[in-house]
Amino acid sequence: MKTKKHRGSFMLRFMVFGFSVAVGLLAFWLLGYIVRDIDRVQGPNYSQMLDEGLPQELQDERQLLAAQLADLKQQIASAERRRQLTGQTTRDSQQTINQLLELKRNADENATSLSDGQQTALTDSLQLFLANQSQTQTLNAELSGLNDQLDDVERLRRENEQVITRESRPIADEYETLAEQHQWKLAAYKLALLIPMLLLCSWLFVRQAGGTYAMLVYALSGAVAARVLLVMHDHFxxxxxxxxxxxxxxxxxxxxxxxxxxxxxxPSRDWLLRQYREAYAHFFCPICDHPIQRGPLKFAVWTRRSLKKRTPVTVDGDAATFDQPYTCPSCETTLFHACQKCGGVRHSLLPACEKCGAGAEVEQEVGA
Missing domain, CATH: 1.20.5 (Single alpha-helices involved in coiled-coils or other helix-helix interfaces)
Structure with a gap:
């Protein structure tokens, strides 16, 4: 006797589906952590390869030029600030001189003279103005010299960078080769872990398809397959x-x-039973899909599309008179026949009699 498979309630099936999704996501998450740990394997270091491969004099020259550039820029910034301060002092002195000259012109027009303090202030302002002018010229000359030095150092730095670029090209090619080999090595490590798991899941997938633990196997198989695809996408x-x-x-x-x-x-037995059950429920022959026109539906006509819109047929009289053996007129398949145990009419293609519960095995024994 075949063991019956219970589908369970809707809530139980919903919980099974939910926990299966959770198992798949957690397995995918766990595999992601394992893959990221493998990524921690150290690969080639480009900076270290440059330090070891470039001539030491080029590296020393680059560091020296960089220091000189930083120093010159700092000197230029300092001289620029001093020039701005001197310029501001010069403008203040010029404004003071203009005011004192205005006072002197008014005094000359009035036939008077400036006081000793005003005359001293005018003299001091003129001396300060001339001194600031001289200092501004000195600072301009200093800035011009510093900028010339900066241009020379920049030129030397560009020449040094060109030489370093030319010397580092073979190192860069070697680094790309080593980096590509490292990526293939990481892919090999990851796939060496994931491929056996994928093969095991595939074997379980085939063995447990439709079984008790099918949902668990489906969840784990999906997680492993998705992680394998991501690893190949990242490294291939x-x-x-x-x-x-x-x-x-x-x-x-x-x-x-x-x-x-x-x-x-x-077709398997379960597949055939599902097909037969659905066909009987919709009043169609399970073999040729011809309408089952028996009982109250003797003279009715319908299709699968119009069946849902059809009003249920009212049965007048004794329903047993309509429950008679029936053979499909299209494919000659017996769809209803008399049960050999109780004598009632039963579905020929379904495993049990709906009236007495006798199965096909009982009918075979009675027939024998």
Whole structure:
């Protein structure tokens, strides 16, 4: 006797689905942490390779020029601040001189003279103005010299950078080669961990398909497969990943198609029972899809689309008179026949009699 498979209540099935999704997400999360830990494996260090590969005199010259540039820029900034301060002092002195000259002109017009204090202030302001003018010229000359030095150092730095760039090109090529090898090594480490897990999940997927722990296997398989795809996307070149993804999708689609074709050619018992059950429920022949016109539906006509809109037929009289054996007139398949145990009419293609519960095994024993 075949063990019956219970579907469970809606809440139980909903909880199974929810926890299956949670298991898949947690497994995907855990694998992500493991993959990131593998990424911590040290690869080639470009700065260290430059320090070891470049001539020491070029590196010393670059550091010296950089120090000189920083020092010259600091000197130029300091001289610029002093020039601005001197310029402000010169403008203040000029304003004072203009005011004193205005007072002297008024005094000359009035036939008077400036006081001793005003005359001394005018003399001091003129001396300060001339001194500031001289200092401004000195600062301008200093800034001009510093800028010339800065231009020379910048030129030397550019020449040094050109030489360093030319000398570091082989080092950069070597670094790219080592970095690519390191990426392939990381991919190998990750796939060495994930591929056996994927193979195990694939084996469980085939063995447990439709079984008790199918949802658990589906969740874990989905998490591992998604992480494998992400690892290949991160480490494989785009052209390789494109072909791998297409081939993998083609293999999956081909496998599903082959399974569906086998299911059509040699359907399983559960698949046939589901097909027969749905066909009987919609009053269509499970074999050829012809309408089952028996009982109250003897002279009715319907399709799958119009069946949902049809008003239920009222049965007048004894319903047992309508419950008679029936054979499909299209494919000659017996759809209803008399039960050999209770004598009532039962579905021929379903496993049990709806009146007495006798199964196909009981009918075979009675028939024998």
């Amino acid at each position: 070149p785009t052209i390789y990943f494109k072909y791998i993804l297409i081939l993998l999708s083609l293999a999956i689609a081909t496998g599903v198609l082959v399974r569906l074709l086998r299911l059509i050619a040699r």
